[in-house]
Amino acid sequence: MTHNHLASLSNDFLEHLEIDLNRSQKTIENYNHYLERFLNFSKITQAKDINLDLIKKYRLYLNRLEDNKGAKLKKITQNYHIIALRNFLKYLAKQDIVTLSAEKIEVGKNPQQEMIFLNFDEIERILNEVNKSTLQSLRDRAILELLFSAGLRVSELSSLNIEQINLKTQEFSIIGKGSKMRVVFISDSAKTALEKYLYKRVDIDPALFIRTNKIGFKKEDDLRLTAR
Incomplete structure (x- = not known):
């Protein structure tokens, strides 16, 4: 030894x-x-x-x-x-x-990642509102959990690809403001929400978060959810 x-x-x-x-x-x-x-x-x-x-x-x-x-x-x-x-x-x-x-x-x-205008009960109520099994609900739950646990900007979240996320180590790297790369860690609840959402996905789009309403879009269109 x-x-x-x-x-x-x-x-x-x-x-x-x-x-x-x-x-x-x-x-x-x-x-x-x-x-x-x-x-x-x-x-x-x-x-x-x-x-x-x-x-x-x-x-x-x-x-x-x-x-x-x-x-x-x-x-x-x-x-x-x-x-x-x-x-x-x-x-x-x-x-x-x-x-x-x-x-x-x-x-x-x-x-610094807590919402200023919402208390804990209000945040819980928001999360429970999307606690359903549809793809859109699972996506929205994963988005909220990731925003709350990782403190991401909306633009950073929408730019994420599936391959960037390492659920095993509960971390990922992202290029943020000023083109600076940083390592982001996610909570256990965010990990669970992401696992459920990704398991429900049947598409091959590389984006982590995608549109679930495809009306008005061509089949070959990018499904990435935008920050707008």
């Missing part, structure tokens, strides 16, 4: 992302940064030593962490750290390595 078994497993996980999941170098760099921060904080060398008490202390550390200008980590950045750790734990579980179950770690809410 190596001096730092956990660091070695972290490297194995990063190689898994690159080779098996074909993740971009930017995504791998982000994961490496997030996991290195956890390893440096925890000082542990064995996967079995990861527990809920350690995770609680780590989350407090992230919440209080400041850069050299005194600025704290944004909540969404803190969540990126936790999601990366959860995915690492899922990988360890698949390798039959004893460690904390990823499902026991909850991802915090992102205040």
Whole structure:
């Protein structure tokens, strides 16, 4: 066994992302940064030593962490750290390595992604209105879940293609404002909504979100749902 078994497993996980999941170098760099921060904080060398008490202390550390200008980590950045750790734990579980179950770690809410004019009950009511089994309802539910969990602009959401979304790792990369690429993580409920919607699809259009009313469009027309 190596001096730092956990660091070695972290490297194995990063190689898994690159080779098996074909993740971009930017995504791998982000994961490496997030996991290195956890390893440096925890000082542990064995996967079995990861527990809920350690995770609680780590989350407090992230919440209080400041850069050299005194600025704290944004909540969404803190969540990126936790999601990366959860995915690492899922990988360890698949390798039959004893460690904390990823499902026991909850991802915090992102205040900047909450709707200003709606309370929680109103958001729930909107989601329940489209909680049906038709393709359009499943699409609308997936759109709302993705908007709420990922904080996407409508133009970014409408430009997404199916191949961009990695439901296994619950993330995707997108080019946003200023032509800057960023990694976006999605919630468990958004993942479920997307899976149900994509399972219902029978077309071969590459767009993630498509029009369901094809009246007035030719068969060969692009089905992509526009931001208008």
